[in-house]
Every structure is written in structure tokens, then in C-alpha cells.
Amino acid sequence: MNLAISVISFLWPFILLGLGWGIGRSIISRHQNRLEVQEDAFKDIRLHNIKYIPPMDKAARPAETHLVTGSLVLSIDVFRRLIASFMQMLGGEVNNYSELLERGRRDALLQLKAHAHRLGAQDVYNIKIQSASIGASRGIEILAYGTAVKPL
Amino acid sequence: MNDIILTNLEKVPGRDIIKHLGLVQGNTVRAKHIGRDIASGLKNIVGGELHAYTELLTDSRQQAVDRMTETARSMGANAVVNIRFSTSSVAAGASELYVYGTAVIIE
Numbered sequence: 371m372n373l374a375i376s377v378i379s380f381l382w383p384f385i386l387l388g389l390g391w392g393i394g395r396s397i398i399s400r401h402q403n404r405l406e407v408q409e410d411a412f413k414d415i416r417l418h419n420i421k422y423i424p425p426m427d428k429a430a431r432p433a434e435t436h437l438v439t440g441s442l443v444l445s446i447d448v449f450r451r452l453i454a455s456f457m458q459m460l461g462g463e464v465n466n467y468s469e470l471l472e473r474g475r476r477d478a479l480l481q482l483k484a485h486a487h488r489l490g491a492q493d494v495y496n497i498k499i500q501s502a503s504i505g506a507s508r509g510i511e512i513l514a515y516g517t518a519v520k521p522l
Numbered sequence: 523m524n525d526i527i528l529t530n531l532e533k534v535p536g537r538d539i540i541k542h543l544g545l546v547q548g549n550t551v552r553a554k555h556i557g558r559d560i561a562s563g564l565k566n567i568v569g570g571e572l573h574a575y576t577e578l579l580t581d582s583r584q585q586a587v588d589r590m591t592e593t594a595r596s597m598g599a600n601a602v603v604n605i606r607f608s609t610s611s612v613a614a615g616a617s618e619l620y621v622y623g624t625a626v627i628i629e
Binding site: 386389390393394397398401421435436437439441442443444445446447448450477495496498500502503504509511513515516517519 | 527528529530531532534535562565566567568569570571572575576579580583587605606607608609610611617
């Protein structure tokens with residue numbers, strides 16, 4: 371009995387790391403699949419990060435402009451976080467975080483497109499993307515915002 | 523609430539700015555209550571989207587925007603242009619959502 375408890379207490383960090391590695395991998399691949407499906411669904415919405423304001427004469431004013439946003443908080447599993455902390459010591463690219471942020475930005479932009487789509491707009495101008503870390507290792511927030519312009 | 527036009531462009535397309543009223547801002551600092559924070563901590567083991575936090579920050583950002591809009595309204599503005607958002611972590615588990623822009627009167 372005592373042996374079993376000590377074996378478990380010795381092993382539990384490895385169990386957590388194993389869980390993180392396995393479930394984390396399936397969460398990442400499901401997220402990527404969802405992103406691909408949604409990117410295809412919203413491919414007709416154009417994103418611009420220029421401040422260009424469509425030329426309009428006074429007779430043809432745009433029907434609406436709307437501030438649209440997309441945001442999410444994303445984190446990686448303990449296993450990948452541990453590997454990343456080794457990579458940080460060694461220097462060079464920390465692939466796990468590069469990949470996390472890449473996925474997060476794609477998702478934030480997709481949510482922004484979905485917001486524009488709900489408003490019936492086709493173009494979003496002056497897009498800004500930013501990220502911030504939320505608390506101690508609680509994850510990274512990625513925010514994308516811009517102005518959806520819906521012409522008459 | 524929707525009568526004030528919000529945009530992060532420098533002006534409202536197709537409309538002329540008649541008067542600038544100056545900087546308006548809204549902020550809020552929020553933290554998650556401990557139960558949901560622990561749940562997010564567990565979710566953190568396997569990674570993925572932390573929905574509780576996404577929701578918290580979205581709600582808080584909306585509150586910051588509402589505060590900014592309220593200030594603009596009290597100044598007599600009908601639009602806020604060049605809006606910027608900013609998020610910062612103030613302490614472990616608490617974040618500040620800040621939004622600012624220029625209140626204007628458009629024709």
C-alpha cells in the first residue's frame with residue numbers, strides 16, 4: 371500500500387506530462403482542422419490593414435461602418451510548455467510558442483471575419499492584431515480588430 | 523447604445539468631421555473567481571482554448587467600450603474614431619482592458 375502511494379506520488383508528474391502530450395496533440399490537430407474548415411467558409415471576406423477609405427461621393431455614402439473584433443485565450447499543454455522552457459535556455463526558435471501564436475492569430479482573424487459576416491460586410495479595414503499574456507502561464511490572449519465597411 | 527459610430531479608422535467613411543472633442547477612454551480590471559480559475563488551471567494541463575478567459579475578456583472589453591461610449595455621449599459626440607485597444611496583465615490572474623479613441627461630431 372505504502373509502496374503503491376510512493377510509486378504514484380513519484381510518477382504523477384510524468385502522468386501529467388503524458389496526458390498533456392497526448393491530449394494536447396489531439397486538441398492542436400482538431401483546432402487546425404476547424405481553422406481550415408472555417409477559413410474556407412469565410413474566404414470571400416477581404417481583410418486589409420491599410421487605412422484606405424473607399425472613395426465615395428456624397429450621394430453614395432456607406433450604409434454602415436462597424437468596429438469588429440475577434441479574440442481568444444489560448445494555452446499549450448504542460449509537456450510542450452516544458453519543452454519550450456528547455457528551448458528558451460538553449461536559445462533559437464521556440465517552435466511550440468510560434469505554432470501557438472500562429473494558430474491563435476488565425477482563429478482571432480476568423481472570428482473577426484465571422485463578426486463582419488454577421489453584419490453583412492465584405493471588407494474590413496485597418497486591422498490591428500495584438501497579443502498579451504494573461505497572468506502567470508495562464509495563456510495568451512490574441513485580439514484582432516478593425517473596421518467593417520458595408521457599402522450601400 | 524448603437525447611435526454612436528465606433529471605428530478604428532481616422533474618420534468615418536463618407537462623413538465629414540465637424541468638431542474634435544478630444545480623447546475618450548474606458549478601462550476595467552477584472553479577475554476570474556477562484557473556482558473558474560482552478561478549472562482553467564486544469565485546462566492548462568492539456569492546452570487549447572481557455573473559454574472561461576476568452577469570455578471574461580470579451581465581456582470586460584465590451585464594458586470598457588461602453589464606458590468610453592458613455593463618456594463620448596456625455597460630451598455630445600456622435601462618433602468615436604481611431605479607436606485602439608490594449609490589454610495588460612496587472613497581477614497574476616488580473617488583467618486590465620483599456621480602450622481609447624477620439625470623440626468627434628460628424629455631420
